[in-house]
Amino acid sequence: MTTNIYEEEFKVEGGDFMNVGTASTTLKSSLEMVGIPSSITRRASIIAYEVEMNLVIHAGGGIIRSLVSTDKLMILAIDEGPGIPDIDLAMQEGYSTASDAIRELGFGAGMGLSNMKRNADVLKINSEMGKGTSVEAIIYFTENTEWRK
Amino acid sequence: MAGGIKVQEINCAGCANCIKSCPTEAMRVIDGCVSVINELCIDCGECMRNCPHKAIMMDEDEWDLISSQESVVAICDPTFYVQMGAYANQILIKQALASWNVTDISDYASLAFDIVAYSIARMLDHESPQNLPLITTYCPAVIRLIQINFPELVGRVVPVDSPFEIAVAIWREVTGRNDDITLLVPCPAKITLVRNPVGREDSNAQYAVSVRKLVRALLAGGPKISSEQLEVGLNNRWLQWSVTGGESAHISAFSQRPLKTISVSGLRNTMDLLKEMELGRLRGIDYIECRVCDLGCIGGVGNAESRFLSKSRLDHMDINWNISADEMEALHGWYEKGIYKLEKEITATRRNPLATDLNSAMSRLKELNRIYSELPHIDCGSCGRPSCKALAEDIIRGQGEMTDCIFKLRETISELSREIADLAEHTPHTLRGKRV
Ligand SMILES: Nc1ncnc2c1ncn2[C@@H]1O[C@H](COP(=O)(O)OP(=O)(O)OP(=O)(O)O)[C@@H](O)[C@H]1O
Ligand SMILES: [Mg+2]
Numbered sequence: 114m115t116t117n118i119y120e121e122e123f124k125v126e127g128g129d130f131m132n133v134g135t136a137s138t139t140l141k142s143s144l145e146m147v148g149i150p151s152s153i154t155r156r157a158s159i160i161a162y163e164v165e166m167n168l169v170i171h172a173g174g175g176i177i178r179s180l181v182s183t184d185k186l187m188i189l190a191i192d193e194g195p196g197i198p199d200i201d202l203a204m205q206e207g208y209s210t211a212s213d214a215i216r217e218l219g220f221g222a223g224m225g226l227s228n229m230k231r232n233a234d235v236l237k238i239n240s241e242m243g244k245g246t247s248v249e250a251i252i253y254f255t256e257n258t259e260w261r262k
Numbered sequence: 263m264a265g266g267i268k269v270q271e272i273n274c275a276g277c278a279n280c281i282k283s284c285p286t287e288a289m290r291v292i293d294g295c296v297s298v299i300n301e302l303c304i305d306c307g308e309c310m311r312n313c314p315h316k317a318i319m320m321d322e323d324e325w326d327l328i329s330s331q332e333s334v335v336a337i338c339d340p341t342f343y344v345q346m347g348a349y350a351n352q353i354l355i356k357q358a359l360a361s362w363n364v365t366d367i368s369d370y371a372s373l374a375f376d377i378v379a380y381s382i383a384r385m386l387d388h389e390s391p392q393n394l395p396l397i398t399t400y401c402p403a404v405i406r407l408i409q410i411n412f413p414e415l416v417g418r419v420v421p422v423d424s425p426f427e428i429a430v431a432i433w434r435e436v437t438g439r440n441d442d443i444t445l446l447v448p449c450p451a452k453i454t455l456v457r458n459p460v461g462r463e464d465s466n467a468q469y470a471v472s473v474r475k476l477v478r479a480l481l482a483g484g485p486k487i488s489s490e491q492l493e494v495g496l497n498n499r500w501l502q503w504s505v506t507g508g509e510s511a512h513i514s515a516f517s518q519r520p521l522k523t524i525s526v527s528g529l530r531n532t533m534d535l536l537k538e539m540e541l542g543r544l545r546g547i548d549y550i551e552c553r554v555c556d557l558g559c560i561g562g563v564g565n566a567e568s569r570f571l572s573k574s575r576l577d578h579m580d581i582n583w584n585i586s587a588d589e590m591e592a593l594h595g596w597y598e599k600g601i602y603k604l605e606k607e608i609t610a611t612r613r614n615p616l617a618t619d620l621n622s623a624m625s626r627l628k629e630l631n632r633i634y635s636e637l638p639h640i641d642c643g644s645c646g647r648p649s650c651k652a653l654a655e656d657i658i659r660g661q662g663e664m665t666d667c668i669f670k671l672r673e674t675i676s677e678l679s680r681e682i683a684d685l686a687e688h689t690p691h692t693l694r695g696k697r698v
Contacts, residue, residue, distance in 0.1 A: 163541075
């Protein structure tokens with residue numbers, strides 16, 4: 114069997130609050146079209162949305178790449194932003210460095226990374242100060258995954 | 263599987279206004295006339311609002327036919343009571359309808375709305391926090407929108423039957439009567455409630471006629487009002503369900519704890535709210551009340567009155583939110599019988615995947631994206647599809663061609679004409695080297 118991999122890439126602009134959510138909406142519609150079950154689609158779109166938000170707010174933009182293979186789905190976000198000094202701290206619920214202006218828009222509750230963690234089977238974050246951050250989230254399709262006919 | 267709207271073909275100009283307003287992309291213009299993909303239509307009425315040619319209408323039953331029958335039994339939508347200054351009163355309307363030989367059984371509706379509010383309050387009391395918020399089932403268009411656009415949220419839809427269904431069921435049980443029932447509706451979605459209900463096999467009602475139709479008839483001076491009786495002591499809590507926030511207030515009146523509810527109306531707000539919920543961003547909220555029409559059901563396309571005036575009447579209504587012991591006893595009996603329960607589970611409406619197995623579906627999705635990348639991405643609607651993406655999908659599914667796009671067509675023509683020009687330069691062998 115050839116392993117067919119579907120790949121989708123998004124460029125996210127920094128500070129572009131108007132279009133935020135496009136990456137997640139597009140990914141969701143793609144996943145629906147290939148017949149990925151909604152339980153997985155839901156988790157994937159949550160992750161995509163949160164990484165997209167973080168690229169917009171914290172990193173000055175970046176790219177989101179989604180890869181679907183027959184056994185898993187991977188979402189990769191890469192930026193060349195300021196980096197995260199203490200990843201464990203950033204992972205904590207409620208921790209946020211978002212400015213007041215951003216909080217006024219309803220973001221910056223410090224829930225994004227933990228929301229991602231809850232919804233991913235694997236979440237890896239690499240960050241180098243001044244160089245950028247990469248976030249890799251994987252969702253496995255298990256035997257229990259109910260496929261649509 | 264809708265049924266609340268119909269297209270008047272002669273009026274359709276084939277413009278793209280409606281297809282672009284449709285939240286589920288259920289409309290296409292094919293051969294100059296709009297057509298609706300029934301499985302995707304949620305009967306929100308947005309296309310009617312956006313059609314400049316009045317080519318889309320509510321597909322209601324014929325009141326003239328219904329009312330020519332010997333006896334007619336009707337139940338009114340709460341919006342009906344705030345349509346006319348002269349008839350803003352349950353008793354007056356009952357009398358007016360009676361003068362036409364129409365039996366108005368809306369008193370049962372007021373009981374049924376109490377039962378629904380009470381049942382939802384009990385569910386919210388018992389649901390564990392991680393399963394909250396629950397979502398209203400009052401607006402049939404919202405249920406369908408969730409089934410189609412937010413399949414992940416169907417489990418959050420509160421499994422409580424429509425108060426209209428409950429009202430008719432109680433009326434039938436109490437009176438032992440079996441007459442056909444006409445529901446007076448403010449929107450196409452409630453027509454579908456009668457013709458194609460979600461969560462039950464068949465509706466308890468048989469016909470649906472717009473509120474507007476009856477209001478016109480009333481105002482045309484048909485009936486005579488003899489009394490100047492004022493409304494006394496009637497339960498009017500249920501009337502508030504026709505404006506944003508009314509349902510939540512009613513449920514809160516029955517709740518044992520202060521509820522955190524969010525109430526929104528209008529399609530855009532509803533979609534935004536559901537999207538936020540889908541993203542897991544609404545933790546700490548108990549209940550979500552949404553209506554696809556602006557300001558709530560009073561904004562439905564089947565009303566006669568300005569939604570602003572209707573709202574003003576509702577705002578100035580004296581409402582008794584305290585449930586009396588008698589009322590409590592009456593509703594509790596029905597609650598215990600489980601009359602509020604849905605017959606069937608509400609399930610998601612699955613979009614057809616591009617292929618039956620993941621591998622070939624992925625290949626076709628790649629092809630779809632390739633086609634999409636060649637389209638102009640301006641979503642002009644000239645191809646009869648709501649967006650370039652929708653055209654790409656139609657092409658992949660064998661329901662469209664690249665040249666449906668006028669920009670692609672233009673490109674193809676210009677390529678062709680260049681080829682023709684080239685060919686025209688081509689001189690036959692017999693003439694080559696000679697002056698023509
Ligand atoms: N791509 C990134 N580049 C730099 N810093 C980041 C990045 N992603 C997250 N962070 C840091 O980690 C913190 C926590 O992120 P998280 O997504 O959990 O919360 P938030 O974005 O601040 O708020 P919320 O996601 O609730 O709107 C951020 O405040 C920010 O300091
Ligand atoms: Mg975040």
